[in-house]
Amino acid sequence: xxxxxxxxxxxxxxxxxxxxxxxxxxxxxxxxxxxxxxxxxxxxxxxxxxxxxxxxxxxxxxxxxxxxxxxxxxxxxxxxxxxxxxxxxxxxxxxxxxxxxxxxxxxxxxxxxxxxxxxxxxxxxxxxxxxxxxxxxxxxxxxxxxxxxxxxxxxxxxxxxxxxxxxxxxxxxxxxxxxxxxxxxxxxxxxxxxxxxxxxxxxxxxxxxxxxxxxxxxxxxxxxxxxxxxxxxxxxxxxxxxxxxxxxxxxxxxxxxxxxxxxxxxxxxxxxxxxxxxxxxxxxxxxxxxxxxxxxxxxxxxxxxxxxxxxxxxxxxxxxxxxxxxxxxxxxxxxxxxxxxxxxxxxxxxxxxxxxxxxxxxxxxxxxxxxxxxxxxxx
Numbered sequence: 001x002x003x004x005x006x007x008x009x010x011x012x013x014x015x016x017x018x019x020x021x022x023x024x025x026x027x028x029x030x031x032x033x034x035x036x037x038x039x040x041x042x043x044x045x046x047x048x049x050x051x052x053x054x055x056x057x058x059x060x061x062x063x064x065x066x067x068x069x070x071x072x073x074x075x076x077x078x079x080x081x082x083x084x085x086x087x088x089x090x091x092x093x094x095x096x097x098x099x100x101x102x103x104x105x106x107x108x109x110x111x112x113x114x115x116x117x118x119x120x121x122x123x124x125x126x127x128x129x130x131x132x133x134x135x136x137x138x139x140x141x142x143x144x145x146x147x148x149x150x151x152x153x154x155x156x157x158x159x160x161x162x163x164x165x166x167x168x169x170x171x172x173x174x175x176x177x178x179x180x181x182x183x184x185x186x187x188x189x190x191x192x193x194x195x196x197x198x199x200x201x202x203x204x205x206x207x208x209x210x211x212x213x214x215x216x217x218x219x220x221x222x223x224x225x226x227x228x229x230x231x232x233x234x235x236x237x238x239x240x241x242x243x244x245x246x247x248x249x250x251x252x253x254x255x256x257x258x259x260x261x262x263x264x265x266x267x268x269x270x271x272x273x274x275x276x277x278x279x280x281x282x283x284x285x286x287x288x289x290x291x292x293x294x295x296x297x298x299x300x301x302x303x304x305x306x307x308x309x310x311x312x313x314x315x316x317x318x319x320x321x322x323x324x325x326x327x328x329x330x331x332x333x334x335x336x337x338x339x340x341x342x343x344x345x346x347x348x349x350x351x352x353x354x355x356x357x358x359x360x361x362x363x364x365x366x367x368x369x370x371x372x373x374x375x376x377x378x379x
Contacts, residue, residue, distance in 0.1 A: 028091040032068075035094035035107050039064040042106030046204045048159040066142055066211040067105065068094075074135030074218075075110045081130035085123035088115040104204075105214060120324040121237040125332050128233025129339050132219050136342055139215025143183070146208025147190035147197070156198060159205050173357045174201040177213050178301065178350025180220075185345075201355070216346035223343035224307070225250055227315035231343065236319035237328050238336045247317040251308065257349060258304030260297045267291065301351030 041051040043063025049056040075092035082089035090113040097103035118124045157164050163171070177200045191197045203209040223231035226247045236243040271287040311317065328336075 025091065028093055031094045031096065032092075035071075035096040035110075036064055036068055038096040038098045039067050039106035041098065042104060043067075043207060045104070046207075046210060048205065063207040063211065064106070066207055067107070067214065070135055070138050070142065070211060070215045070218075071107070071110045073138040074131045074222075075112055077130035077132075077134030078112050078127055081127040082112070082114060085118075085126060087118055087123060087127065089113065090115070109218065117323070119322060120326060121240070121322055122326070122328050122332065124233050124322055125237035125328050125336065128230045128237065129335060132222055132230050132339060132342070133335075135215060136219050136346070139212050139219065142208050142215065143186055143212030144190055146206060146212055147186055149208070150191065150195050150197065150206075153196045156196075156202060156205060170199060170202065171357075172199075172201070173355045175204065176201045176350070176353050176355060177203055177210075177217075178348035178353065180213075180216055180346055180348045182216060182345040183213060217348060217351070220343055220346040220348065221307070223339065223346075224254075224311065226311045227317055227319060229311070229315065232315075232319045234336055234339055236322075238333060240325060241321075243319050244317070247319075251311060251317055254304045254311075255308050257300050258302050258306075258308055260300040261302040262305075264294075264298040267294075299353070300349050301353055303351050 040057050040060040040063070043060025044051040044056050045060070046063060047056075047059035049059050051057065051060070071094065072092065079089055079092065092110045092112050094110040095108035097106060097108050114127075118127060153168075156170070157168070160170075163169065179200055187197055198206060198209070203213060222229055223234070225231040225235040225243065232243065232247065235246055239246065267287060267290060271284065274283045274287065
C-alpha cells in the first residue's frame, strides 16, 4: 500500500518573493553600460585627449572594451561556477567611476552576490578560483597581443611632442606601473629585438599593455589569501582552518610593505633633528647609508596600507567556515597551487606610484614637500 505524506496548509512554507526582472537583469545591464562609458572616458584621458569632447571618446573605446572583457571574464567565471554548483548568485554588478581623479581606470571593478551560503569546500574552491583563472587567461591574451603589435616610438611622440623638443628623450618621472615577474617574462619572449617597449611610466598610452598589466594587478589583489577575497576562498578550501594563520602572516607582510614611505618620512624627520642638534655626531652618515641602501624599501607601494585597513576591518582576516569540510581532492589542489603561482607572478610590490619631476626616486608622492624643506638633501 502506497503512503503519501500530506502537507497541511499550515506546514507549507510561504511563497518565495516574486523576483523583479529589473533587479535581476536591468540593474546589472545599466551598470554595465555606465561602466563602458566611464572606462571609455578613462581611456580617452590615457590617450592624452580631452574627454570633455565627445568626439575624442573614440580614442578610449579600445581601452574600454579590453577592460570590460577582462572584468566580465572574471565575474562570469564566478557566476557560471556558481550556477554549476547550484548556488544562487546574481549577475555581475559593475562599479563605474566617472571621476578620473578618484579612479583613473574608470571603474572600481565588479562583483557578484551569492544569495545563499556555499555549503562545501569543493564548491567554494571552484567558485573562488574560476574568476581569477578566467580573467587571468583573458589578460594574458591581451598582453600578448599588445607586445606582439607594438607601434613605433613615433606613436608616443605624437602624444608627447615635447619629447622631440628634448632630443627624443623620454622623461623618467610621472605615473609608474610597478612591473611584475610575468610582465618582464612576456616582454623578454614576445617583444622582438629592436622594437620599442615603452617604459612603465608610459604604458597607459598603450591600451593592450595597460589593460594587460591592470588585469594582472587586479588578479593579484583578488588572490590575496585573506577573508572573503578570492584568494581567501581558495586557501580556506585548500587548507581549512590553517587559512587563519596564512591570512595573518600575509596581513603583516602587507603592513610592512606598505610602511615604506612612512618609515622614510620618520627617517627624514629624525635626520632633520640630528642635523640641527648634533651635526658632528656621525649619525648623519648612518642616515645617509640607510637612505641609500633602503631605497628599494621606500619605493614600495604605500597603497598596501589601504588594503591592510580594508582587509582587517571590512573584509576580516578569517574565512567563515563551510557547513561541510571534506577535502577538495588532488586535482583541485593542483589547480590551487597553480593559482598561487599565478598570484606570485602577477604580484607587484610597487603597485601604481608616482616619481615627481626632479626627484631621485619614488617617494609615493609623500616626500615631495618634505624634501624641498630640507637643506642637506641633494637631489
